[in-house]
Amino acid sequence: MAENKRDYYEVLGISKNADDAAIKKAYRVLAKKYHPDANPGDKNAEKMFKEASEAYAVLSDPEKRRQYDQFGHAAFEGGAGGSGGFGGFDFSSFEGADIFGDIFGDLFGGGRRHSGPSNGPIQGANVRTSVRLTFEEAIFGCEKEISINYKEECSTCHGSGAKPGTTPETCTKCNGKGKVMYTQQSFFGTVQNVQTCSACGGSGKVIKDKCSACRGSGYVIKKKTFKVKIPAGIDNGLSVRMAGGGEPGVNGGPRGDLLVSAVVSDHPIFKRQDINIFSTVPVSFTKAALGGKINIKTVDGEVEYEVKPGTQTDTKIRLKGKGVPSLRSSSLRGDHYVTLVVQVPTMMTPAQKEALRAYDEAMNAFTKNDEKTRKKGFFSK
Incomplete structure (x- = not known):
């Protein structure tokens, strides 16, 4: 059946000396274009997707690519140590699993697969609040006090979330990695998907005995007052950023920021x-x-x-x-x-009205005399 197969390099639209990056890029374009979920019911798109996946499975693997370059399609049809064509490839072992995650993320809004640890230091979320300003305060700047519910490290457990005398334990579901790999079968083989561990929330640790003061969160909520310096010229809707005034970080990450949005009152004149x-x-x-x-x-x-x-x-x-x-x-x-x-005056006394009539008569007389003077001068010429 080898004679019925298209050349893998032709399928991906690349030259025979293409490097790994070019192979991956070409496959990514085709996979996104012909993915069955993006082309429901299109048999031709499904066929093209399988063909591109087969080509990528071979050319992305150095050993398989060497065999293909030497023997062609026959290398995988039993003649030279093959494994039964496309159906014989083990998709769980080649790098296409990474690119599948990228494609799914682009097509359906899902998360991508990251090679780095998911339980590293993460900066805390920003906190937003607002402050009302008068028109003049926004023009010239000022200092305002704001109060927010602020997360502080629990003084009982010192942020661990565990009951004093105990420590968080390594999560048994993810073995402390903070992420879990799921394997599922699809029409193009076995696909691996990495997700945040639901048992530990990505921290890699679980708390058996929770701190009673913070209920295992490691933080307590306190009302805190900040002094915010409002710069001169701030406009309605703009924000002042206060570094470190936001949510606590995760796994030793820095706190987020406090964003104070200006709400400027209208002025009756300006x-x-x-x-x-x-x-x-x-x-x-x-x-x-x-x-x-x-x-x-x-x-x-x-x-x-x-x-x-x-x-x-x-x-x-x-x-x-x-x-x-x-x-x-x-x-x-x-x-x-x-x-x-x-x-223009709306209410006038009789004397004012009489004065205005006299003004009007004087203006009319002036206008008539001016016209006569201009006409006389014109005809005299």
Whole structure:
């Protein structure tokens, strides 16, 4: 049947001098593409997957590859010490088990097989909390106190979790390795899968007599207060990281971090956009027409501004350097943009109304005289 088989190098799409990395990479691509779970009911995909797996089983093994290079497919059909073709290969003994774990992890979200120990030092998880800030506190920075439920080492068992006078024992299920290897049969042979030991949770140790103070966890929960320095310019949703303020590490690993998220309250006057501040300031009709000084509120206090005569509503002015300090550079600060809105009086006394009518008549007379003057000058030319 050898003449019906495709060349293994052709199957994987590699040259005959390909190294181990190239062989593995080629097989990984094909295995992911034709895996039956990714192509349910596709017989051709199943066939291609088996063909690629057979080629990889041979070419990834130095001895089998040497035999194949010398005798071809006949090397595994009984003519030269074969073992019965594809069905005779022992998949539990070749390196494809590692790549299978990678493929399954990519396709179905499962964990990969790691060659390193799973019970080594692991950093603890981060803890998240939030702190409410006023608009001004976020602009200029401040120091806040926060309280969280903090895990501390149990003083009774000193973190071992075992009753005083006893010690944790080596887990018999994983023999202290923290991981268990499962073997299962599939259509392409025997597959090995490594999982965290359920008996010890990956620590490699089990506690027979638990500490009564911490119930075997090795830690106790205490309310702890931290002082958090909030940097000037922090914005809503950004976090301050406090190293070592999180969950305890596992197997001697370092603690995680405490992440304090800023919740900034709205301001009744100011609106923020990045490092700039925006606000609206009312200007009286008289002040807009005649000009004059007005006071504008900023985060630094009130500043005096000279309104130009004839200022129109929605006029925008810029107060340089009155915005938000930059988190990237303490020497950089944004601007404050102010929109001037001319206010029209809604309630007036009879005398004010009469004065306004007189103003209107005077403006109309001025406009008519101006037009006559311009026309006279035009025709005189």
